[in-house]
Amino acid sequence: MRKKILAGVVAGAMLVGTGFGILGGQAQAADMAVKGSERQAPPMMRGPRGGHHPMMNMNADDVAKNLHETFGVSESEVKDAISAKRDFQDIGQAAMLAKISGKSFKDVLALKTQDKNWPQIGKELGVTPEQIHQQMDEMTADRMASRGDIDKAAALALLNKGYRPHDIGMAAKLAKLSGKDIQSVLDMKKINNRWGDVAEQLGVDMGQLRPEAPQGGPQGGPPPADDEPDMDR
Secondary structure (H helix, E strand, C coil): CHHHHHHHHHHHHHCCCCCCCCCHHHHHHHHHHHHCCCCCCCHHHECHHHCECHHHHCCHHHHHHHHHHHHCCCHHHHHHHHHCCCCHHHHHHHHHHHHHHCCCHHHHHHCCECCECHHHHHHHCCCCHHHHHHHHHHHHHHHHHHCCCCCHHHHHHHHHCCCCHHHHHHHHHHHHHHCCCHHHHHHHCCCCCCHHHHHHHHCCCHHHCCCCCCCCCCCCCCCCCCCCCCCCC
8 A cells, every 4th residue: 555655646746747738648657557556556666677666665754855855845744745645646746836836835735626636726826738848857857867877968958859768768878888979879779670779789788788687576567667778669
């Protein structure tokens, strides 16, 4: 149950675009994952080779701290919301909209009622789909930069050009291993080849691109997140 709770919190935070008409496929997938998270964690919760991301083991204090670091919201207000058994996806939605709008987390969460949905609240706060998309790109770029293969500014620039996070992540890894620049590696990926083919062209051992399974971790779980190594795409 704790894992289901945390999956809902993080899915809501990371995929707040639901209902705003952007990233519809990801939003729908996240909603399905939250409703059945005992079967499959959302993409951002997946670990290497289908293992669960460390965030799945967080307690309420850890979740509040993470949302504070990501969105700048009050840790105590988040913990109060969790204690009050507020809907977990609503907590994530409120955290994102609070950051974009400059309002407090508590005030934004209070706007959510049975008669008012998040798209309506977003419009009321003056939040645009473009702002949400930008914030999601920021989080994606931060996550990619944390892996050490590409800096945040470069990741953001490529996201803004329309490259998929998965392709950026693969190209960044291959560029680092081969000594090439990332744009030239991206240009090698065509519609009729796979990243494994690109790695072979560059003389990179494909084993270097596959994350090792954690000790004692589950095997055969969900596929990698969209920006994690997957040689078959």
